[in-house]
Amino acid sequence: MADPELPFLPYGRQSIDADDVAAVARAVEGETISRGAQVSEFERAIERRTGAQTAVACANGTAALHMAALALQLQPGERVIVPAITFVATANAARYVGAEVTFADVDPDSGLMTPETLAQALAAPGTGAVRSVFPVHLNGQVGDVAGIRDLARRHGLSIVEDAAHAFGTTYAVGTAVHRVGACDHADMAIFSAHPVKAFTTGEGGIVTTRSSDFASGLAFARNHGITREADRFQDRDLAFGASNAPNPWYYEMHELGFNYWITDIQCALGLSQLAKLERMLERRRALAARYEAALAALSPLVRVVPRTPGCVAAWHLFVVLIDFAAAGRSRAEVMNALRARGIGSQVHYIPVPWQPYYRRRYGDVSLPGAAAYYARCLSLPLFPAMTDVDVGRVVAALGQALNIPA
Ligand SMILES: *Cc1c(COP(=O)(O)O)cnc(C)c1O
Secondary structure: OOOOOOOOEOOOOOOOOHHHHHHHHHHHOOOOOEOOHHHHHHHHHHHHHHOOOEEEEEOOHHHHHHHHHHHOOOOOOOEEEEEOOOOHHHHHHHHHOOOEEEEEOOOOOOOOOOHHHHHHHHHOOOOOOEEEEOOEOHHHOOOOHHHHHHHHHHOOOEEEEEOOOOOOOEEEEOOEEEEOOOOOOOOEEEEEOOOOOOOOOOOOEEEEEOOHHHHHHHHHHHEOOEEOOHHHOOOHHHHEOOOOOEOOOOOEEOOOOOEOOOEHHHHHHHHHHHOOHHHHHHHHHHHHHHHHHHHHHHOOOEEEOOOOOOOEOOOOOEEEEEOHHHHOOOHHHHHHHHHHOOEOOEOOOOOHHHOHHHHHHHOOOOOHHHHHHHHHEEEEOOOOOOOHHHHHHHHHHHHHHOOOOO
8 A cells, every 4th residue: 555654756757946946936027038038048058068059948849859850951751760769759840840750660678779770760661762860868878879870971861869868968989978969979959848857947948959050940940930130131122221221120031930939937947957957967877876776686577778888877767677477467557556655657658650640651660679668668766856765665666566575
């Protein structure tokens, strides 16, 4: 039975302190509460942290993916390769601009797309030129992005990293250490600031890039396709007055864009959250290490996902791989047993090509790595306010749910 004394542990949740509350209160009383100074300040803070040339903040991570697809100028009928294990938004972004999705398989243990599964996807039948690949840093881990980049470049593909799980992750290529979001192996990277992610703005998203062209495309996509920069104006008669000065009311719409703005109130929360990001990430990493040590007792029925060498992950999720058949318990039974003990868990993710929308569009695709990952994965609670005792509680409850003698 659930002990009423013990708090429910969701699989993830935000960390909000008094300084976050104060920052939001100050922002809401500010002169501008949207599209103002806090938004730019937040973007500059993201640039400093990631090392990217430009960060563009927006309404949510899904909008960030859509903006990236718009900045790439993907056309209807062109194809984007997306790993099968991700949140639906990664694939949907391609569909928003009319592009088609080819799903790549993933490594059955890490859940990550590899150069090999990307090569298989490139060779898969499909109509329309493959233009782009959207790798996903599942759980906060980065796979072989250098291998993926080399293969993508050989095929002339642009690369957008879905780094919604990986704000704060660093990874090694050879002896060099890279920051996710710096775009050392991609054209753009996107982040989400949803409450369960590494830090939150309530709802929020960010795209980073090193390219001024993509930065400009992102700005158009966020703001209705509108520019107010005089040197970009196309209609000189409408734009400029007698003295050749730009008319003060004037703006031009060049593309079909969206209103994907984020507010100053949200960005004030983001800035306050970023100030303690390192502490929150360290806590996630410490909890992950503690889980890993405690879960050794449940081996071999329960294993942690393999760690990418040289990658210091932000650990958005703490995923274990469970041999449910060998344990004689279904995943639903295990999740229900955990819930009865006040412990939340979740499955990240149902393979996206299995969603009825995508099955209707593309039929059945055989992706054995994704199927094997999906069959075994379970996300256990992980958020900075968890205690070491909470980790022990989760591991003990999991052992009981799987009928593993203590
Ligand atoms: C959270 C998430 C998104 C979407 O972010 P939102 O801010 O919720 O729109 C996209 N991709 C992945 C992998 C995510 O986890």
